[in-house]
Amino acid sequence: MEHGKAVIEQLRDGQIKSQKRGIHFILASIVLWCGITVVGMSDFPVLTKNMITFCLSAPLMPLALLFSKMLGITFNDKKNPLNFLGILFALAQMPYLLIVMWAYSKMPNQMVMLYAMITGAHFLPYGWLYKSKVYYIYAVIIPVVELVLGCTANAWITALGMVILEITLLAALLWENR
Numbered sequence: 789m790e791h792g793k794a795v796i797e798q799l800r801d802g803q804i805k806s807q808k809r810g811i812h813f814i815l816a817s818i819v820l821w822c823g824i825t826v827v828g829m830s831d832f833p834v835l836t837k838n839m840i841t842f843c844l845s846a847p848l849m850p851l852a853l854l855f856s857k858m859l860g861i862t863f864n865d866k867k868n869p870l871n872f873l874g875i876l877f878a879l880a881q882m883p884y885l886l887i888v889m890w891a892y893s894k895m896p897n898q899m900v901m902l903y904a905m906i907t908g909a910h911f912l913p914y915g916w917l918y919k920s921k922v923y924y925i926y927a928v929i930i931p932v933v934e935l936v937l938g939c940t941a942n943a944w945i946t947a948l949g950m951v952i953l954e955i956t957l958l959a960a961l962l963w964e965n966r
Contacts, residue, residue: 799870800919806862807874808965809918814958816851817907820844821950824900828944834896837943841900842892874917881910901938904950905931911957922960929953 823844827837856863865871884906891899908930915924930953937946 796870799868800917802868803865803870803874804918804965806865806868807871807918808859808861809920809923809961810874810914811958811961811965812855812859812861812863813848813852814954814961815855816848818951818954818958819851820848821904821947821954825944825947825951828900828942828947834943835892838892838896838899841903870917874914877910877913877917880913881906884910897943898938900943900946901934904934904938904946907950908934908953920961920964922957922964926953926957926960930957 824841827840827844830837832840853863855861885903888899888903888906891902895902909927911923911930912927914920915922915927930950933949933953934946937949941949
């Protein structure tokens with residue numbers, strides 16, 4: 789049993805080293821949330837803004853791949869079986885996007901808030917995978933801050949809040965990676 793735990797710890801350490809705690813995905817997400825902020829500031833009708841927001845989510849993987857190449861991060865470590873777990877953690881967010889889709893038509897002014905809250909909450913399992921207190925903390929901070937912003941401010945301010953939170957998340961992950 790102890791040997792199994794040691795193997796898992798070695799695999800997690802390998803993920804931390806090869807993936808640099810997922811900073812390439814955080815960078816890609818910052819770019820997308822900047823786009824969502826700009827769209828939110830536009831004069832488009834809210835349903836158009838929300839549709840564009842969904843469309844802006846599509847380039848996350850290609851952007852993360854680009855950032856991984858620029859930063860020398862292994863995008864897909866096929867030698868480490870925990871790499872699939874990281875992908876599974878990301879895919880676990882998908883069913884919750886049904887709530888965002890529902891909000892698109894039923895609560896369009898809160899859609900960006902719900903999307904941001906789900907995005908933040910999905911960081912929780914990465915705390916375990918990357919041995920990261922930062923992910924644990926931001927998995928709580930982001931949904932709470934985004935709830936407050938989403939209930940008190942315009943959608944573009946909510947999106948801007950996400951940009952700021954993710955920039956501070958990135959800085960904290962860089963510090964944790966040192």
